Amino acid sequence: MQIKESSTMYDVIIVGSGAGGGMATKILTEAGLKVAIVEAGPHFDPQNPKQQTQLKWPWESPRRGAGTVRAFGEYDNAYGGWDIEGEPYTRKNGTKFDWFRSRMLGGRTNHWGRISLRFSERDFKHKDIDGHGDNWPIGYEDVKPYYDKVDKLIGVFGTKENLPNEPDGYFLPPPKPRLHELFYIKGAKKANIPVIPSRMSMLTKKINQDRGVCFYCSQCSRACSVHADFSSGTCLIFPAQKNGGQIDLFVNCMVREVTTNEEGKATGVSYINKEDRKEYKLKGKVVVLAASACSSARILMNSKSKQHPNGLGNGSDIIGHYLHDSTGSSRAAFVPDLVNRKTYNEDGVGGMHVYTPWWLDNKNLDFPRGYHIEVWGGMGMPSYGFGFNPNDLNKFFGLKAGGYGDSLRKDVKKYYGSVMGMSGRGESIAMKDNYCEIDPTTVDEFGIPVLRFNYNWTDNERKQAKHMHETFEEVVHNMGGEMLQEAPSKEDDYGLLAPGRIIHEVGTTRMGNDPKTSVVNSHQQLHEVDNVFIVDAGPFVSQADKNPTWTILALSWRTSDYIIEQLKQQNI
Amino acid sequence: MDRRKSIKSILLGTVAGGLAVSGCKPGTGTEGDNVVADGAEQYFGRTPAELEQIAALNAEQFFNEHEMSTLAVLCDLILPANSEYGGATDAGVPDFIEFMVKDIPDMQPTLRGGLMWLDHKSNTDFNSEFKSLNETQQKEILDTIAYPDMEIPNNERPLEIQFFTLMRNMTLTGYYTSQMGIKDLGYKGNTPNVWDGIPEEVLAQHGVSYDEEWIAKCVDQSQRNVIAKWDEEGNLLT
Numbered sequence: 001m002q003i004k005e006s007s008t009m010y011d012v013i014i015v016g017s018g019a020g021g022g023m024a025t026k027i028l029t030e031a032g033l034k035v036a037i038v039e040a041g042p043h044f045d046p047q048n049p050k051q052q053t054q055l056k057w058p059w060e061s062p063r064r065g066a067g068t069v070r071a072f073g074e075y076d077n078a079y080g081g082w083d084i085e086g087e088p089y090t091r092k093n094g095t096k097f098d099w100f101r102s103r104m105l106g107g108r109t110n111h112w113g114r115i116s117l118r119f120s121e122r123d124f125k126h127k128d129i130d131g132h133g134d135n136w137p138i139g140y141e142d143v144k145p146y147y148d149k150v151d152k153l154i155g156v157f158g159t160k161e162n163l164p165n166e167p168d169g170y171f172l173p174p175p176k177p178r179l180h181e182l183f184y185i186k187g188a189k190k191a192n193i194p195v196i197p198s199r200m201s202m203l204t205k206k207i208n209q210d211r212g213v214c215f216y217c218s219q220c221s222r223a224c225s226v227h228a229d230f231s232s233g234t235c236l237i238f239p240a241q242k243n244g245g246q247i248d249l250f251v252n253c254m255v256r257e258v259t260t261n262e263e264g265k266a267t268g269v270s271y272i273n274k275e276d277r278k279e280y281k282l283k284g285k286v287v288v289l290a291a292s293a294c295s296s297a298r299i300l301m302n303s304k305s306k307q308h309p310n311g312l313g314n315g316s317d318i319i320g321h322y323l324h325d326s327t328g329s330s331r332a333a334f335v336p337d338l339v340n341r342k343t344y345n346e347d348g349v350g351g352m353h354v355y356t357p358w359w360l361d362n363k364n365l366d367f368p369r370g371y372h373i374e375v376w377g378g379m380g381m382p383s384y385g386f387g388f389n390p391n392d393l394n395k396f397f398g399l400k401a402g403g404y405g406d407s408l409r410k411d412v413k414k415y416y417g418s419v420m421g422m423s424g425r426g427e428s429i430a431m432k433d434n435y436c437e438i439d440p441t442t443v444d445e446f447g448i449p450v451l452r453f454n455y456n457w458t459d460n461e462r463k464q465a466k467h468m469h470e471t472f473e474e475v476v477h478n479m480g481g482e483m484l485q486e487a488p489s490k491e492d493d494y495g496l497l498a499p500g501r502i503i504h505e506v507g508t509t510r511m512g513n514d515p516k517t518s519v520v521n522s523h524q525q526l527h528e529v530d531n532v533f534i535v536d537a538g539p540f541v542s543q544a545d546k547n548p549t550w551t552i553l554a555l556s557w558r559t560s561d562y563i564i565e566q567l568k569q570q571n572i
Numbered sequence: 573m574d575r576r577k578s579i580k581s582i583l584l585g586t587v588a589g590g591l592a593v594s595g596c597k598p599g600t601g602t603e604g605d606n607v608v609a610d611g612a613e614q615y616f617g618r619t620p621a622e623l624e625q626i627a628a629l630n631a632e633q634f635f636n637e638h639e640m641s642t643l644a645v646l647c648d649l650i651l652p653a654n655s656e657y658g659g660a661t662d663a664g665v666p667d668f669i670e671f672m673v674k675d676i677p678d679m680q681p682t683l684r685g686g687l688m689w690l691d692h693k694s695n696t697d698f699n700s701e702f703k704s705l706n707e708t709q710q711k712e713i714l715d716t717i718a719y720p721d722m723e724i725p726n727n728e729r730p731l732e733i734q735f736f737t738l739m740r741n742m743t744l745t746g747y748y749t750s751q752m753g754i755k756d757l758g759y760k761g762n763t764p765n766v767w768d769g770i771p772e773e774v775l776a777q778h779g780v781s782y783d784e785e786w787i788a789k790c791v792d793q794s795q796r797n798v799i800a801k802w803d804e805e806g807n808l809l810t
Binding site for chain 1: 619630664668748792
């Protein structure tokens with residue numbers, strides 16, 4: 001089969017359309033560059049009535065929102081999940097890593113939690129403080145101007161708190177707390193645990209004429225039809241198209257490899273068109289990988305040539321290593337003071353209105369690094385699963401559980417909105433021994449060799465998870481609540497979820513000054529190939545106890561500025 | 573469904589994660605295409621592959637007529653109509669269960685086997701199948717399986733008890749995700765609105781109050797449509 005090659009020469013080919021790819025598209029096209037975006041999934045716009053799930057009712061679906069096909073429920077707008085038919089991955093040495101992929105324009109930004117936190121000075125240089133992991137070659141002062149620009153361009157609500165590890169930004173005002181959040185605040189304050197308004201990228205106030213303002217339906221995970229929350233399509237790619245940017249969008253196109261010439265420089269990409277299942281080539285002066293930390297690593301390792309026998313930019317053999325995800329563990333509680341609630345609309349924004357940033361000094365603890373606490377609960381819209389075990393909570397009142405008949409209605413109403421929960425999301429230490437590599441024995445349905453994972457948690461993460469549960473118990477006790485489950489045991493890793501479950505995987509193409517121990521330089525440019533850049537979370541040296549998106553956006557903007565400058569100076 | 577998942581589902585009103593992703597069945601030519609096109613309005617926000625899968629599930633029938641009518645009798649015993657609202661069958665619960673048992677096939681042995689148990693027990697005790705018994709007899713049987721020993725995990729309980737628990741779960745979730753059930757519950761959301769805090773009487777009822785300093789930082793909803801501007805220190809000016 002002859003590979004079909006397009007004659008167009010792009011200034012930049014961007015692989016992937018999530019946070020990193022979207023930002024690169026916007027900045028590079030605004031500079032007048034001609035760009036191709038290659039996205040493995042279909043076009044997606046939450047305004048498209050055929051794709052829209054926002055404001056739909058459970059009865060409009062035969063499965064009432066069950067998660068049979070989409071991992072987070074039928075209305076969640078991620079096309080994909082931890083398992084995608086025809087696109088396997090494998091694991092080795094009996095270890096576990098679950099890899100979430102979203103195949104669609106905008107990628108995972110269509111359904112993410114919108115928690116938008118800046119890394120602090122300490123987060124970039126944490127090795128200096130505790131000796132673990134590595135420092136980033138850049139610091140907060142390098143990224144701050146870009147965080148500021150991202151805040152203003154995209155919008156994030158929050159409050160100025162002057163906390164050293166939680167840098168303030170240009171915030172929109174936050175929404176008022178909901179009832180279960182007031183109980184959380186009460187319980188946490190008694191335990192001397194701080195609580196502040198959350199920092200999330202929904203527009204509680206207008207920031208421009210193009211995007212709508214949040215109307216508090218709580219459904220950001222379904223993607224917002226008035227574009228009041230951040231997603232890459234609605235906030236970056238569509239505006240770039242509207243502004244006349246030169247963008248050719250290739251959807252349902254799965255990149256196989258970066259192509260190179262005799263000098264070893266990148267010449268473009270080859271991809272499989274999922275519709276006709278044939279291979280094509282695109283030519284570009286610069287290739288920007290934004291396919292997600294693991295996908296970009298996979299593309300590079302699969303890009304083998306005479307000049308790059310170990311994969312593109314992989315002379316160091318570091319690609320794939322230092323893979324790390326956030327730690328995560330959750331617990332739920334019943335709050336007797338929240339039974340028999342008057343019902344009213346408390347949907348609010350999608351997710352929490354308050355949260356706890358990391359507050360302790362690790363010098364006094366038996367594990368490194370911290371976690372933040374996310375809070376959930378309330379009188380949400382019923383979906384598949386609502387009403388299961390309707391009166392199990394009777395046990396807290398010494399009443400019998402089970403039964404049938406009209407009395408079940410009273411039970412359901414009594415307990416509606418009386419349960420809340422907490423999720424700890426923490427920082428793990430990046431380790432060389434946790435990695436993804438190419439599995440030489442397995443390909444996906446497009447014939448592309450797949451990833452094989454090797455990942456072990458250590459006692460550092462397990463002890464952190466144990467501490468999370470001790471905290472949850474203290475807070476719940478202080479708010480007069482009852483834990484719904486026993487504390488997870490040592491045998492259960494203290495409830496620590498498998499790596500990959502928090503979907504913050506980063507570090508596979510890490511940044512550094514030394515080409516022997518890192519893959520990209522501080523401009524996210526491959527050490528070995530100067531016209532290839534990575535703008536997803538692959539370059540993260542460490543992920544902090546923060547969600548990665550805001551940093552991906554800031555660094556992608558910074559790298560895009562660098563690309564424009566380098567092209568102007570004809571350096572690449 | 574294990575206990576931890578069940579608990580999670582009460583909390584979130586959804587079973588998030590933990591369920592296997594099932595693949596998409598290939599299309600079936602012209603006929604399948606028509607079903608897909610017809611479904612586009614009915615089944616919002618589905619990808620073409622997801623529509624095909626739903627159409628394929630709808631084209632199958634799992635429960636036979638007798639099983640369906642027994643299900644209906646059982647669902648209405650679990651959640652009968654009252655003076656204000658209809659019961660489980662009025663809310664379409666049996667059809668919902670018929671779909672779900674194909675969507676999540678793991679439930680099939682428990683539900684089908686449980687229905688068989690129900691008829692066997694009815695025949696043994698009353699010499700007739702369950703749906704033909706009078707209500708007193710039906711309830712006599714249900715009373716033996718409707719109150720699980722909470723000290724024993726669900727998957728270690730006898731099949732007939734697991735069956736009833738699953739039936740109660742499916743009946744209630746089917747009801748409370750129907751239009752009737754959501755009205756009955758009193759859920760007020762899923763509509764554009766402006767959240768401006770907990771009503772005063774609710775704060776009083778639960779003995780909590782807002783911290784004034786905190787509230788002062790929150791959004792002034794009268795200014796929500798005014799474009800945000802900041803000074804150089806990041807203080808919001810508008």
